[in-house]
Amino acid sequence: xxxxxxxxxxxxxxxxxxxxxxxxxxxxxxxxxxxxxxxxxxxxxxxxxxxxxxxxxxxxxxxxxxxxxxxxxxxxxxxxxxxxxxxxxxxxxxxxxxxxxxxxxxxxxxxxxxxxxxxxxxxxxxxxxxxxxxxxxxxxxxxxxxxxxxxxxxxxxxxxxxxxxxxxxxxxxxxxxxxxxxxxxxxxxxxxxxxxxxxxxxxxxxxxxxxxxxxxxxxxxxxxxxxxxxxxxxxxxxxxxxxxxxxxxxxxxxxxxxxxxxxxxxxxxxxxxxxxxxxxxxxxxxxxxxxxxxxxxxxxxxxxxxxxxxxxxxxxxxxxxxxxxxxxxxxxxxxxxxxxxxxxxxxxxxxxxxxxxxxxxxxxxxxxxxxxxxxxxxxxxxxxxxxxxxxxxxxxxxxxxxxxxxxxxxxxxxxxxxxxxxxxxxxxxxxxxxxxxxxxxxxxxxxxxxxxxxxxxxxxxxxxxxxxxxxxxxxx
Amino acid sequence: xxxxxxxxxxxxxxxxxxxxxxxxxxxxxxxxxxxxxxxxxxxxxxxxxxxxxxxxxxxxxxxxxxxxxxxxxxxxxxxxxxxxxxxxxxxxxxxxxxxxxxxxxxxxxxxxxxxxxxxxxxxxxxxxxxxxxxxxxxxxxxxxxxxxxxxxxxxxxxxxxxxxxxxxxxxxxxxxxxxxxxxxxxxxxxxxxxxxxxxxxxxxxxxxxxxxxxxxxxxxxxxxxxxxxxxxxxxxxxxxxxxxxxxxxxxxxxxxxxxxxxxxx
Numbered sequence: 122x123x124x125x126x127x128x129x130x131x132x133x134x135x136x137x138x139x140x141x142x143x144x145x146x147x148x149x150x151x152x153x154x155x156x157x158x159x160x161x162x163x164x165x166x167x168x169x170x171x172x173x174x175x176x177x178x179x180x181x182x183x184x185x186x187x188x189x190x191x192x193x194x195x196x197x198x199x200x201x202x203x204x205x206x207x208x209x210x211x212x213x214x215x216x217x218x219x220x221x222x223x224x225x226x227x228x229x230x231x232x233x234x235x236x237x238x239x240x241x242x243x244x245x246x247x248x249x250x251x252x253x254x255x256x257x258x259x260x261x262x263x264x265x266x267x268x269x270x271x272x273x274x275x276x277x278x279x280x281x282x283x284x285x286x287x288x289x290x291x292x293x294x295x296x297x298x299x300x301x302x303x304x305x306x307x308x309x310x311x312x313x314x315x316x317x318x319x320x321x322x323x324x325x326x327x328x329x330x331x332x333x334x335x336x337x338x339x340x341x342x343x344x345x346x347x348x349x350x351x352x353x354x355x356x357x358x359x360x361x362x363x364x365x366x367x368x369x370x371x372x373x374x375x376x377x378x379x380x381x382x383x384x385x386x387x388x389x390x391x392x393x394x395x396x397x398x399x400x401x402x403x404x405x406x407x408x409x410x411x412x413x414x415x416x417x418x419x420x421x422x423x424x425x426x427x428x429x430x431x432x433x434x435x436x437x438x439x440x441x442x443x444x445x446x447x448x449x450x451x452x453x454x455x456x457x458x459x460x461x462x463x464x465x466x467x468x469x470x471x472x473x474x475x476x477x478x479x480x481x482x483x484x485x486x487x488x489x490x491x492x493x494x495x496x497x498x499x500x501x502x503x504x505x506x507x508x509x510x511x512x513x514x515x516x517x518x519x520x521x522x523x524x525x526x527x528x529x530x531x532x533x534x535x536x537x538x539x540x541x542x543x544x545x546x547x548x549x550x551x552x553x554x555x556x557x558x559x560x561x562x563x564x565x566x567x568x569x570x571x572x573x574x575x576x577x578x579x580x581x582x583x584x585x586x587x588x589x590x591x592x593x594x595x596x597x
Numbered sequence: 598x599x600x601x602x603x604x605x606x607x608x609x610x611x612x613x614x615x616x617x618x619x620x621x622x623x624x625x626x627x628x629x630x631x632x633x634x635x636x637x638x639x640x641x642x643x644x645x646x647x648x649x650x651x652x653x654x655x656x657x658x659x660x661x662x663x664x665x666x667x668x669x670x671x672x673x674x675x676x677x678x679x680x681x682x683x684x685x686x687x688x689x690x691x692x693x694x695x696x697x698x699x700x701x702x703x704x705x706x707x708x709x710x711x712x713x714x715x716x717x718x719x720x721x722x723x724x725x726x727x728x729x730x731x732x733x734x735x736x737x738x739x740x741x742x743x744x745x746x747x748x749x750x751x752x753x754x755x756x757x758x759x760x761x762x763x764x765x766x767x768x769x770x771x772x773x774x775x776x777x778x779x780x781x782x783x784x785x786x787x788x789x790x791x792x793x794x795x796x797x798x799x800x801x802x803x804x805x806x807x808x809x810x811x812x813x814x815x816x817x818x819x820x821x822x823x824x825x826x827x828x829x830x831x832x833x834x835x836x837x838x839x840x841x842x843x844x845x846x847x848x849x850x851x852x853x854x855x856x857x858x859x860x861x862x
């Protein structure tokens with residue numbers, strides 16, 4: 122239903138091909154998964170297949186893309202193409218325009234020439250299959266990242282196109298949410314839809330995918346069935362994060378008093394109880410994974426460790442300081458928090474200046490040394506003069522860690538550090554984190570991924586509805 | 598978090614009115630407000646609008662905006678005091694006992710009157726506009742504007758501007774937190790404050806610009822700019838509209854007549 126014939130493309134003002142010589146076809150009832158490192162051309166491939174490059178982008182193009190046997194250039198415009206191809210981009214916020222979930226879906230449906238009855242019918246069906254009935258009157262900004270992704274998916278599905286191009290539709294969903302999308306995709310495939318999927322969660326998606334395409338530097342490295350693709354060692358590392366041998370020795374120092382201790386910690390947002398009665402002790406040098414579903418209170422908890430949130434009840438002590446009262450700038454000497462989205466912090470003109478920001482704020486002695494050391498630990502010294510936003514997603518994630526590391530906090534907290542990264546990049550991040558643990562840092566990592574938690578951390582703390590429901594040594 | 602200018606689902610008087618009626622309402626209110634400088638009349642208008650808000654069960658969100666009106670009024674009074682220095686002087690902004698510059702910047706009755714008029718006008722316009730925005734779904738607005746043959750682009754620009762206010766608020770808060778965690782502290786003094794804006798504003802603006810491309814693509818792909826449309830869940834003129842429209846037309850004519858041919862207002 123989509124065929125790409127030796128397609129190459131370079132964005133305007135860049136000399137390098139973002140994708141080059143891609144030949145690929147997508148058949149009815151088939152689901153193809155595209156994977157690869159960040160910056161390998163996955164999103165560009167989606168834009169090419171949907172005809173968006175042809176209609177909306179300048180730059181250097183060659184090769185041909187056909188949708189349902191017709192060259193994309195022969196379609197009148199994107200709106201015309203969109204009756205055949207549904208595309209979902211990776212940032213849900215930029216695809217939500219109206220004020221309620223229902224209005225969002227309805228506004229797209231009423232532009233398709235369906236009868237009023239059919240519009241109503243499609244609306245209620247899509248709300249049901251995506252589990253959004255209970256949220257239909259909610260405004261988009263009041264939804265969680267995962268819920269927003271479901272609304273955008275629902276809007277794309279409602280239009281009923283036979284071809285679906287989905288760029289990371291589950292990146293912000295937890296395991297349960299991802300599984301429900303997988304079963305929905307299975308159903309769509311059975312209806313004869315052709316699905317082009319960009320996603321990183323191979324093991325969870327294996328049940329629905331027919332064919333794999335692994336990209337490397339804009340070219341197809343290998344493609345085919347799971348067996349075929351997995352026989353290529355590099356492709357295998359991309360698809361399946363391999364954390365074997367990463368754990369090493371548990372260096373936790375139980376002899377010393379805990380570096381973080383909470384007692385009866387409770388917190389609420391308005392009327393919603395977000396944390397209730399959390400008692401937790403973390404020893405110096407320990408690697409703790411905090412796991413749980415979306416909305417279980419993981420991020421709320423870690424924000425208390427650096428004073429971004431203050432407990433309503435109970436106490437938090439961090440590195441001998443009272444985290445309920447101490448200013449954030451003072452706690453930042455003890456705790457470094459790396460947020461999930463690195464783009465929320467970059468503002469400087471160069472990688473070096475970006476890292477120096479925190480160093481200057483905390484007045485760390487020997488500024489130059491501190492920055493260079495941090496950059497070499499995260500392996501970005503060679504990029505020190507580049508503009509941070511030009512780096513790939515994986516590099517930006519490492520830079521975010523470097524920025525915090527340079528401030529020399531004994532405790533490092535990382536919120537979902539592997540989001541949007543392929544297997545190999547995830548392994549690199551985890552290796553980096555393990556090295557930091559080896560250097561004496563206490564590590565706290567928030568993650569949806571059970572694999573990472575079980576294979577890398579010393580201890581797993583599971584949260585549910587604002588409480589700790591289990592706390593045990595990993596691998597036990 | 599306080600939400601600025603966001604649609605609030607409901608079924609009060611304003612929610613049931615047709616968007617066209619509400620647009621007419623804003624036009625008539627703006628006219629009436631700008632054409633008069635009588636303080637009692639302006640106070641009466643403001644009370645009337647608040648009464649309408651109360652009957653539409655929207656008084657609380659409307660009153661939340663009064664803080665903005667209060668802040669703005671300080672600016673308005675300052676500007677008028679500085680620009681209307683002649684008239685009956687009742688005091689000085691810089692008290693007489695201050696050496697050298699004491700007794701400068703006179704405050705006149707005329708300036709205070711102009712300041713009050715401007716503040717009242719501002720309050721009325723803000724309140725009326727807010728009533729319109731929080732009770733109208735963008736989708737209905739798009740439909741109404743389409744019927745008036747106003748290109749969809751203008752309507753979309755307007756609703757996207759409103760829609761992204763809370764998103765930017767939330768994102769701004771996240772960025773602020775991320776920078777606090779890096780030991781960021783807002784600078785001191787005027788220059789310090791200006792400088793300290795960069796770590797929050799640069800990521801906020803860069804992320805928004807990145808988002809604009811996808812937003813534009815989404816609008817094209819969903820066909821929001823196309824003229825074909827399935828007519829369903831249409832807004833029709835109800836009883837309230839049929840009463841409100843003639844009343845407002847008559848009022849609009851009356852105000853114009855009063856302004857141009859009499860000296861009542």
